[in-house]
Amino acid sequence: MKTHSTLKFILPIIVVSQFLCTSLWFAGNAVLGDIAKNYHHETNLLANLTSMVQFGFIAGTLIFAVFAISDYFSPSKVFVICALIASVFNLGICLRNIPIEFLMSFRFLTGFMLAGIYPVGMKIASDYYKEGLGKSLGFLVGALVLGTAFPHLIKSFSLSFPWQYVIYATSFLTAIGGLILFVFIPDGPFRKAGQKVNFADFILGFKNQQFRAIAFGYFGHMWELYAFWAFLPLVLNFYKSNNHLNFNISLLSFLVIGVGSLGCAFGGLLSQHFGAKRTATIALSISGLCCLLSPILLTSSMPLLLIFFFIWGLTATADSPLFSSLIAKYSSAETRGTSLTIVNCIGFAITIISIQLLNVLSKQINSRYLYVVLAIGPLLGLLALIKKSK
Incomplete structure (x- = not known):
């Protein structure tokens, strides 16, 4: 059993590793404008590039879940192996003159390997922190959010360098993150390894009513989140053009997405006092309201818009x-x-459905109204949570 003095270093190490490794997620989005120059005929590059990472993650998580990989094998070993392989696949998009099919395949494979990083990182944390897990995962998911935003920050400071440097940096950071976790984080004291593969295990939780309600609340949250992030540069560009302003879209995208890491940390801390379910319900309600208010705020002054986006983030x-x-x-x-x-x-x-829906709508309606459709997710999620509470 780990001592208290040892345990206090466990979470920071997992958080740092998670942050470094998840920088791969939006690495392609951060350099989308540069990549698009080689694929002029691809009008749906933003949606498709983002969706391929999501598709890969889905395929990976499905296989990891069905075969219970993180329950039957050492989570730390799974984490480092996936991190190292993902860093290599991420580099693939730097190859010169690769066909669009290869570009999409590399993003798919990167997403596939992320399935062994993000949920496995949460599994490792749950093996160490039986009590106060909401607070621990608050910091851990905050690392994911900051990692997702990080390529935009690298891009904003490397405008004078080739776009490939963003990809090189994220691959290097991912390899380092995987190795750090593997070296310093052994299997946790609360880990119980599975004895044999049971293909029914991955649907077992849905037999529990509380589990189902929470899962549907999470699904509503996911309908909103990644579409909000993916189309943020496009919406900011719309606002910038309409108001004839001059600001760094990559830097602002990083700040709006990255502030979500603080939201995760604060949410985890607040859950210690108000309960995880109540805190999650309040947060989902506010973000859903932001979806509905977005058309109004996208015609407001820049300071007001910034406050609005930071609250939403x-x-x-x-x-x-x-x-x-x-x-x-x-x-x-x-x-x-x-x-x-x-x-x-x-x-x-x-997330793929909401991203592709916004992609279609972006060609049909004014970008000012684009985010309203995202309110569907929080609304349905809240109905599931409230219905179970009665």
Whole structure:
């Protein structure tokens, strides 16, 4: 059993590793403008490039869940192997004059390997922190959010360098993150390894009513989150053009997405006082309201818009670690990793639908109204949570 003095270093190490490794997620989006120059005929590059990472993640999480990989093998070993392989696949998009099919395949494979990083990182945390898991996952998912935003920051400071440097940097950071976790984080004291593969394990949690309600709340959250992130540069560009302003879209995208890491941390801390479910419900309500208010705020002054986006960035992610902690709570110790993975799998499948829907709508309607459709997710998620509370 780990001592208290040892345990206090466990979470920071997992958080740092998660942050470094998840920088791969939006690496392609950060350099989208540069990549698009080689594919002039691809009008749906933003949606497709993002969706391929999501597709890969879904395929990976489905396989990881069905075969219960993070429950039957050492999670730390799974994490480092996936991190190293993902860093190599990420580099693939730097190859010169590659066909669009290869470009999409590399993003798919990168997403596939992320299935062994993000949910496995949560599994490792749950193996160390039986109590206060909401707070622990708050910091952990905050690392994911900051990692997702990080390529935009690298891009904003490397405008004078070739775009490939963003990809080189994220691949290097991912390899380092995987190795750090493998070296310093052994299997946790609360880990219970599965004895044999049971193909029914990945749907076992859905037999529990509380589990189902939390899962549907999470699905509503996911309908909104990644579409909000993916189309943020486009919406900011719309605002910039309409108001004839001059600001760094990459830097602002990083700040709006990255502030969500604070939302995760604060959400985890608040859940210690108000309960994870109540805190998640409040955060989901506020972010859903932001979807509805977005057309009004996109015609407002720049300071007001910034305040609005920062509030949205904070609340859009604050519920994520809380949903994950509740999923872990309502899962058995033997199937916890599998339950976290399958719920992630379904959640990310939903993100593809909302991203592709926004892609279609972006060609049909004014970008000012683009985000309104995202309110559907929080609304349905809230109905599931409130209905179970009665």
